[in-house]
Amino acid sequence: VPYNYSYPFLILHQNTNCTSTWMLFKMAATNVSRNILTPGLASLRSYLQSELNVLRKAPILLISSEVGASSSKLKPVADSCQWVKFTLGQQFGMRTVPTTISSAFPTKDSLEQTLELMQRTGASSIVSVGSGSAIDLAKAVATTVQVDQERKTPLILVPTTYSGLVAAGSSHSLFLDGNEDTLVPLPHRHQQIIATADGSSTYATVSTLDPQKYMENLDEDKFDVLLYAISAILLDAGSRKSTYPSLPTLLQATIDLISLRNSPGWDQNEQLLAAIPSLTNLLYQSAGSVSYGLSDGFEEEDNRSITIALASSLIPTLFPEIHPISFIASLVPGLCHYYSIQGETVTNDNEKVNDKFRTLVQQLQEQSSGRGMGPPPSLETRDESLQGFSIPDMAVSHIQSNQAVWKPLDVPDDVLVQVLQHSLKQ
The missing domain is CATH 3.40.50.1970 (Rossmann fold)
Structure with a gap:
């Protein structure tokens, strides 16, 4: 059915x-x-x-x-x-x-x-x-x-x-x-x-x-984390000019849900519960837009998603205590920054889609700890042995180790580090 x-x-x-x-x-x-x-x-x-x-x-x-x-x-x-x-x-x-x-x-x-x-x-x-x-x-x-x-x-x-x-x-x-x-x-x-x-x-x-x-319990904080994770995946798809068929509709649905979450009339007891089906649907559908940067000898995928490249390299090593979805959500500041500085080089052939991406970036960059969505989860390691070391510098070796095993089509390493670095600053 x-x-x-x-x-x-x-x-x-x-x-x-x-x-x-x-x-x-x-x-x-x-x-x-x-x-x-x-x-x-x-x-x-x-x-x-x-x-x-x-x-x-x-x-x-x-x-x-x-x-x-x-x-x-x-x-x-x-x-x-x-x-x-x-x-x-x-x-x-x-x-x-x-x-x-x-x-x-x-x-x-x-x-x-x-x-x-x-x-x-x-x-x-x-x-x-x-x-x-x-x-x-x-x-x-x-x-x-x-x-x-x-x-x-x-x-x-x-x-x-x-x-x-x-x-x-x-x-x-x-x-x-x-x-x-x-x-x-x-x-x-x-x-x-x-x-x-x-x-x-x-x-x-x-x-x-x-x-x-x-289903796993959901409160406002976790609701926001999931919305950020969905946004990160979609921005990631936009940065590589993905042709995923559902992307325009997913973008609009995400924009609408963020607007609802930020509305003055938002009520946790009623609207949060009512929004769960839409949220779960968006999470499931957005996952289908993720690229793994692989080839079958005849056909190649897009470049590997930045979210997947960083998560696969860094979650087992530098951030093992962070939930994978929280890790992806924490990359929103870096992905917004990367998407914004690319300007016209990442534009889609469909101007309406470009407008939706710009609207989503604007929504995400306006978030604060005030009314509505809170800020994205912070990206920090709790490993005391790493204190005093440069996370981006250490990340490069882990990214390259992952690439040696995975052998994907990737964006340049400096782009991955740039997204990570900007997310760490936030």
Whole structure:
């Protein structure tokens, strides 16, 4: 049941294509088309009912986030994992093979262990619920099985954190390379984005549950961080002249939501709750505009997104205590500065789109700690051993180490450092 989340571009792009696999050594490209269900429990139940014959043929690999008992703020995430497990096993009588992931990012070892578990138990479909790491792991497992065994693997993604929404909407998984202490994309190649499922694609279904009961808690501060993260991703796309089809509509929707957040009549109890569906939709859709700067030997992507280049290089090393979404949000000052100084060199062929970018930059640069949106999160390391050292100088070596593993098409290093430096100043 495709759903329009109150924005028409979802009707046009309800099958957002994504790819995810451990394919450093693979040559054949594999695509993923995605179908978004109407938010809520009933939609997922209806979908499961319609797929009973397929899902009951063999066990289901159930990948869930492992949430600590002391994490009261994440209780809805733990509840969502239990609800999905109960619904699959008790309500629909499906055989599940449960496994959990607690780390911020999956690793090669966790992928190999999950693949072994799937093979040992005979599971033929995958359901993932919870965080971004759980979603990324499931994406990688599904595509690896298809590439290695040439076997279709039904994939259901149920993100119940905001990082999970980003993972569900993005084209690649991010894995931690423990040897190099950096993040790498899976697959390690550009993938063709397709509009509908075909014989070469892995079909995935995305479902969001009741945000009040089964989604990571959201207050005004976190709402603002997510809005900044969305803005950073869109500004990033604009700086490389992205042709992402939904970009104009995403820009306008973001501008409208920032205006609503800054309006004198903003009420946390009513308008914040009412705005959550629009916010989650924007987060999911904007993730699809992220570029990984990869080639498949025939076709090359845009330059890698600045947000991804800096996050992949610096989160595991200089900023391990900062949530990935907060890190991206904290780059807004640097991205606004970079977009502004580029002037006409980054303009889109569509003048209306250029106007929207200028409006967004102006909105973001006017934010303060007064009424409305607060400032973007600060970018600072809490590692005392780094005190007194130049973060930008240290960042260069980490960026270059990441580039050596990733081998992306990147903007010049001085641009990455410039964005980082300006964000640190703010």
